[in-house]
Amino acid sequence: MATAFPSPGSLAALRFQLRELVKLTRRTLEMAVAPRRGGRAARRAFAEQMHLVGNRSMPFMIVTMAFIGAIISFQTALQSQEILPDLSQVGATFTKLLVRDLAASVGALPLATRVGAGIAAELGSMVVTEQVDALRMNNADPVETLVLPRFVACVVMGTVVLVVGGFVAFGAGVLVGQVAFGIEARTFASTALLNGGDVALGLAKCATYGGAIALVSSERGLSAFGGSEGVGRATTEAVVGSCFTIIVLNVLLSTGGHFLLPAL
Amino acid sequence: MKGLSVEARVGLLILLAVGLLAAFLAVLGGVDLGAKYSLYADFDNPGNIKPGAPVNVGSIRIGSVDEVIYMGGRFDEATGRRPLIRLHLRLDREVQDTIHEDALFYVTSQSVLGEQLVSIDPGDPERAPLEEGAVVEGVDPPRLDLALALIYELLEGTTRFLRERRTQLRGLLDHITNVLAELDETLSENDERIDRIIAKVETAMDETNTLLANANATLDGPAVRRSLRNLDRVLASAERDLDPILTEVRSLVNEADQAFGPEQRENVQQILAEGAAIAVEARGAMGEARGLLDHVTEGRGTVGALLMDEEIYDDIQELLRDLKHNPWKLFWRE
Structure with missing residues (x-):
């Protein structure tokens, strides 16, 4: 895939990577809309990838999101306490923040470290051991065979993991609110400030970030060269690129959501 | 979990997430399968109330705002009013008999920065309950923005006044300080006198009280x-x-x-006229008599001199005494 790779770290390299990423995204989306492969083997490949991205990530995500929820809840209540003596709206604010943004955006970062690194390392190893070339020789499209299952798995299971992780963070937040600030759980668990737009924006972010992790990591893995050192570099770049992409997408989606799905 | 296939495990996780999400959306959407009925409340300024906002009696939620309708001050024939905003409220059917005709509908908030809601004072239980679809007039919340604008204007005016009249105000304060100093000095110098005055005032007050008590006792x-x-x-x-x-x-x-006939009336009138003339003459005579009397009193004329001049009186008395002792002097002239 990477035939004339410019020197790493240069502006030309970045431009090249972006061009490759756009190409890969276009091809993956085309195949996702109209898949050419089917049958039991394909379903099995999809299921395995979904299991890897979803089920295998759950313990790590549950623990991480519990800590994240506790920290956000604690800081929200602490800052509110300094401004107002009234903590009755902390729960509602925390829930809105979590649903609209943080469950997806903050949760996607640890997901990117785990799933993105895995995808990049796996595909990079396949590239440097010429397994991808072997696929091509067998008239199998690496994008269809390798990238599409991972993309679909990340979109679906990334959303699932982030939704479950969001609920875990919410539960941890409620617990911290009650233990640290004496806010009654029923008061804290308020959806008073939420609307359908917040949920829609949150879900859109989950799916987008999942897809972005798969695409950036796959692109980096398929661009790996230079043996195990190249695989390591590709893995690092996949994690960094995925996190950076998530943040950039967060800015874009939040801006769009502000106009299309206003918070108030 | 060990015996489950990969597909089953993935499916279970997806089902868990979908279930959690569905439950959350149900809570968010306020899914309630109980029977509802509609009421409408008109406001000129319902604050920042939104569809879905709770409707409470006390702290108990009995429904929600279904719709915020812009009426634009158009005349509503059904109510005879010109509302600006009409809120469509969906309330639990089971509370219908507790919301009465004189119920009050307020827009308020849960806390200082909390969510806005409609609060209902249910009204007099003796009155009939509000019928389904009834339109009531709501109580508008206070316009804090207007109050703040007025306070801001007042503060700005006060600041401008203080800034422009700084010299005069300083002079005024100096005068006040001088007056207070002089007053203090005067009070210090006349301390004893003031004490005495106060003591006297207290005594006077005591006496007044006693007097009033006596007066009350007398009156009673x-x-x-x-x-x-x-x-x-x-x-x-x-x-x-x-x-x-x-x-x-x-x-x-x-x-x-x-x-009285006409002839008698004429006679009476004539008598009255004559009486009036006599009165005039009598008044003249009285005047002359008074003048004569004044003349005599002042000692003028012979009679006046005789009556009022003490020397003549003494002479006559001496003469009479002499004649009494020497009657021959009536006949003998020296």
Whole structure:
């Protein structure tokens, strides 16, 4: 895939990577809309990838999101306490923040470290051991065979993991609110400030970030060269690129959501 | 979990997430399968209330705002009002018999920065409940923005005034300080006198109180009470007898008027005219007599001199005494 790779770290390299990423995204989306492969083997490949991205990530995500929820809840209540003596709206604010943004955006970062690194390392190893070339020789499209299952798995299971992780963070937040600030759980668990737009924006972010992790990591893995050192570099770049992409997408989606799905 | 296939495990996780999400959306959407009924409340300024906002009685949620309808001040024939905003409220059917015709509908908030909601004061239980679809007039929340604008304007005006009149205000404060200093000095110098004045005032107050107490005792005494009773009786008697007396006097006057013919009236008038002339002459005579009397009193004229001049009086008295002792002097002249 990477035939004339410019020197790493240069502006030309970045431009090249972006061009490759756009190409890969276009091809993956085309195949996702109209898949050419089917049958039991394909379903099995999809299921395995979904299991890897979803089920295998759950313990790590549950623990991480519990800590994240506790920290956000604690800081929200602490800052509110300094401004107002009234903590009755902390729960509602925390829930809105979590649903609209943080469950997806903050949760996607640890997901990117785990799933993105895995995808990049796996595909990079396949590239440097010429397994991808072997696929091509067998008239199998690496994008269809390798990238599409991972993309679909990340979109679906990334959303699932982030939704479950969001609920875990919410539960941890409620617990911290009650233990640290004496806010009654029923008061804290308020959806008073939420609307359908917040949920829609949150879900859109989950799916987008999942897809972005798969695409950036796959692109980096398929661009790996230079043996195990190249695989390591590709893995690092996949994690960094995925996190950076998530943040950039967060800015874009939040801006769009502000106009299309206003918070108030 | 060990015996489950990969597909089953993935499916279970997806089902878990979908279930959690569905439950969350149900809570968010306020899914309630109980029966509902509609009420409408008109406001000119319902604050920042949104569809989905809770409707509470006290702290108990009994429904939600279904719709915020812009009426634009158009005349509503059903109510005879010109509302600006109409809220469509969906309330639990089971509370319908507790929301009465005189119920009050407020827009308020849960806390200082909390969510806005409609709060209902259910009204008098003796009154009939509000029917489904009834339109009531809501109580508008206070316009804090207007109050803040007015306070801001007031503060700005005060600041401008203080800044522009700084010199005059400083002079005024200096004058006030001087006056207070002089007042303090005067009070210090006349400390004893002031104490005395205060003591006298206190004494006077005590005496006044005693006087008032005595006056009260007197007024409450049997004599005053008796006098009042008598006066009351007199007034009652006068009130009772006055009308018959007046009636009789009126009838007497009428009878006298009827008894006198035109000739008698002319005679009376002539007599009165003559009487008036006599009175004028008498007044003149009286005037002359008074003048004569004044003349005598002042000691003028022979009679006046005789009566008022003490020297003549003494001479005459001496003469009479001499004549009494020497009567021959009437006949003998030296």
